[in-house]
Amino acid sequence: MTEPRPRHCATCGRALNPREVYYRFNLVLEGEQDVLDSGDEAEDGDRDALAELVQRLEDGPEDASELEDQVHWERAGVVCSACRIVVVRMLDEGAATPRPH
Ligand SMILES: [Zn+2]
Numbered sequence: 001m002t003e004p005r006p007r008h009c010a011t012c013g014r015a016l017n018p019r020e021v022y023y024r025f026n027l028v029l030e031g032e033q034d035v036l037d038s039g040d041e042a043e044d045g046d047r048d049a050l051a052e053l054v055q056r057l058e059d060g061p062e063d064a065s066e067l068e069d070q071v072h073w074e075r076a077g078v079v080c081s082a083c084r085i086v087v088v089r090m091l092d093e094g095a096a097t098p099r100p101h
Helices: 044-058 081-095
Strands: 022-030 072-080
Touching: 022 081, 044 072, 044 081, 072 081
Parallel strands: none
Antiparallel strands: 022 072
């Protein structure tokens, strides 16, 4: 009887137990720019968080099918429940209004 290939979390690289709940993600980053040479700059915190997320996903065990271009980056995979919390929090912080915690 052939065992299914164990899944690995895309961010921490941990092998997932078949009985464990995992979360499938599909992340597409497309480069866009609404205004050229705008004086306003996004908060560095947001950008750094996203860059770090991308880096962690790129370092993941799943092969990238093809890195087409810098303007289009796409990755699909699964993350474990622990990493899901980190990813959701990271992306939420950029969009949500800051609230006291
Ligand atoms: Zn993980």
